[in-house]
Amino acid sequence: MQYLWVAVGGAFGAVARVAVSEWASLRWGAHFPYGTLVVNLVGSFLLGFILTLVAERAMLPAEARLLAASGFLGAFTTFSTFSWETARLITNGSHWHGGLYVTTSILGGLVAVLLGILVARAI
Template sequence: MTFALVALGGAMGACLRFLTDRWVQARHDTGFPWGTLVVNAVGSLLLGLLTGATLFGAPAPTALVGVGFCGALTTFSTFGYESVRLLTDGARLFAVLNVVGSVLAGLGSGAVGVVLAAAIWG
């Protein structure tokens, strides 16, 4: 059953990542990977919320949402690829902004998720 929940969550997360990335990138006429930044920040927020819910004793659908959905929604490999691509294309400022911004957005979003969980279940 756990495998099926992970697979279902993964299928939904991967599809949402693709659609969100395309939707966000279509609205920005730059070489900066805004779509990847957005899905990683949203995924970090959801993981923070899920972690916080677990910390405060709320039932959490970890296999479906945490491992499956957020695992497929967020993408470290694309973030890494896009950062290196920006660097090798000579867009050093965008590369640095992507790395720093993604790390800060991920940590900040995760922390906000935990704080929200504390407000809801704490």
């Protein structure tokens, strides 16, 4: 049954990822990988928030963790696309944008996880 929770969450996460990526490209343009950056930062915040609620508050059942963290967020966020987009920026000569993307993704992701933890602890 646990695999079903992950699969259902993953289906919704994959669709949400495409929707957010398309929205970000329309909103800010396709010259920078805003879509992947947004999904990874939002996903980092939500992962910190959800796992803190599970671990420290016992506010969510194990099934909700599987559905949301492993399923939805596992499909919503993406490291492989981040790596590919970074490589494309660098190989196309946009070294500055590649460095900015890596720095913003890693530091922003860490800050987002910490904010998620703090918000969950404040509940």
